[in-house]
Amino acid sequence: MTFSEENYLKSIYHLTTSLDSEVSTNAIAEMMETKASSVTDMLKKLAEKDLVNYKKYQGVSLTENGKLAAKMIVRKHRLWEVFLVEKLDFSWDEVHDIAEQLEHIKSEKLINKLDDFLGNPTEDPHGDPIPDAQGRMIAIEKQLLSELLANQSGICVGVKDNSSDFLKYLDKQQIGLGTKIAVVTKETFDLSLKIKVNDSEFVISNKIACNLFVKVV
Numbered sequence: 001m002t003f004s005e006e007n008y009l010k011s012i013y014h015l016t017t018s019l020d021s022e023v024s025t026n027a028i029a030e031m032m033e034t035k036a037s038s039v040t041d042m043l044k045k046l047a048e049k050d051l052v053n054y055k056k057y058q059g060v061s062l063t064e065n066g067k068l069a070a071k072m073i074v075r076k077h078r079l080w081e082v083f084l085v086e087k088l089d090f091s092w093d094e095v096h097d098i099a100e101q102l103e104h105i106k107s108e109k110l111i112n113k114l115d116d117f118l119g120n121p122t123e124d125p126h127g128d129p130i131p132d133a134q135g136r137m138i139a140i141e142k143q144l145l146s147e148l149l150a151n152q153s154g155i156c157v158g159v160k161d162n163s164s165d166f167l168k169y170l171d172k173q174q175i176g177l178g179t180k181i182a183v184v185t186k187e188t189f190d191l192s193l194k195i196k197v198n199d200s201e202f203v204i205s206n207k208i209a210c211n212l213f214v215k216v217v
Contacts, residue, residue: 001049003104006073008032008042009051010103012062013070022059071135076111077103078124083114085125092125092176093167126167127158127177127213143216145181146191146209153182154214161211169208174198181214 001009011031015023025043029036043060046052051066062070080102084090090098105111112133115121122138123129129137142157156179159166170176175197182196191206 001069004042005046005049005051006069006104008039008046009062009066009070010073010077012052012060013067013074016062022061024059028060068135071131071137073103075131075133075135076105078128078130079111079114079118079121081124081126082118082121082130086118091167091171092162093164093171095125096162096164123158125177126162127156140213141215142213144210145183145193145195145212145214146206148183148186148193148214148216150183150186152216153180154216155180156212157215158213159211160213166208166211170212173202173204174200175212180217181212 008028011028012023015027015031019027025036025039028043029039032039040056043052043054046066047054050063051069052060052062054060077099080099081092081095084095084098085092115133120132121130123140127140127142129140131137140157143154144160145154145156148154156175156177158177159170175181179197184194184196184201186193191209192203193206193209194201194203
């Protein structure tokens with residue numbers, strides 16, 4: 001596969017995971033920041049390789065071959081993120097763009113050795129599960145912080161938005177994976193939350209709460 005084909009497969013995989021249904025060409029075009037006509041051309045190529053099921057005007061889904069191929073791209077991306085954070089001391093807001101480049105390395109032997117070198121991690125620095133060599137992933141029990149009520153607490157287990165700006169904001173608030181977050185109050189007007197992290201209490205918007213995954217404790 002070309003880099004472009006791999007990027008399309010990964011995008012369809014992420015969209016399918018979040019939507020749990022067939023994906024429209026417009027949704028892919030928006031994620032890939034390209035024209036719908038370009039998406040259609042690529043989908044035809046991927047269908048010829050038995051990587052997607054595609055019928056005009058009916059959306060697209062991954063074939064079994066496509067799912068496995070997409071998971072292997074995701075596997076490489078997330079393993080490289082772990083390597084960059086744990087072994088090269090990058091911060092979690094710096095690694096996504098670098099991993100986007102490294103995920104296209106073809107050597108399966110290298111990736112399997114990298115996996116073993118890192119101790120076979122099951123999740124990346126953002127809390128996302130890492131597929132193993134067979135494409136299997138451990139399900140992470142989680143819900144959005146926005147779903148918690150006043151006087152509930154959760155442990156941060158991931159982020160929905162892994163943009164650099166959002167992760168830097170979390171760093172400023174001393175929120176990372178494993179951080180305990182207690183909901184002090186929840187405003188009915190705008191659903192903003194007053195939360196307690198360590199010994200500090202502060203207010204966060206509903207948008208921020210909707211991008212933080214927690215495990216209720």
